[in-house]
Amino acid sequence: MxxxxxxxxxxxxxxxxxxxxxxxxxxxxxxxxxxxxxxxxxxxxxxESVIDRYVAVLTPEKIGYPLTIVSMIEVESEQIDLLDGMKRTFAECAQIQQCYYVAGEWDFVVIFSVRHMEEYNELTRSLFFANNNVKRFKTLVSMSRVKVGLEIPIVLTV
Structure with missing residues (x-):
């Protein structure tokens, strides 16, 4: 509605x-x-859930999470139960800041905030390698944060 x-x-x-x-x-x-x-x-x-929640936006580097990583994941099967399981797993992972189920070559785009590369390596083992439904994944490491936000553009009606 x-x-x-x-x-x-x-x-x-x-x-x-x-x-x-x-x-x-x-x-x-x-x-x-x-x-x-x-x-x-x-x-x-x-x-009415127009406002989902109120949050504080933190600076990751100042609290020990300087590394932002974007991963793109391709799945073996798009069976609903397998996808739902992956969505739940991603949603429960504290280091995942955003997760999108997308159309195109990749099935998921996931944005991580981690302390160091070893932490990301451990996450790939538990989230990707240990999941039989992950066919392949690609990793992009952020060199700098250019823009980060969740603001929705507001256009006033005439």
Missing amino acids: VTTLDNYDLKLLKEIQRNAHTPQTELASRVSLSPAAVNRRLRRLAD
Whole structure:
């Protein structure tokens, strides 16, 4: 079900994507609503799962995870139960930051945040080599983070 969003909702979403820690009184001022209206709208957007969750975005290098690795995985079989098992395994792995089931030459694209190459090597053994459904995988090692974000572009309606 698609939630109907008006310009106030869209403005609020744009603001909280930038900084979810912004006080509601400041949000109210920025979007021309009362603090009570902001509170009601944010609660509704969360209840309707438009807002999935509030998080803190950390700098990986500052907490000992300087290495970002992108892996592309091709599977042997696309049987639903095998794919679902892989999705669960990937979702449960703390070092996997993002995982996408994709169309094209590869079946999954997985983004890891790891402390060092040996940690990634251990993960490939447990996630890829030990899984009979992994046909092959390719590894790309990030040299620098150019842009990292989860913000969805917000376009106000006319």
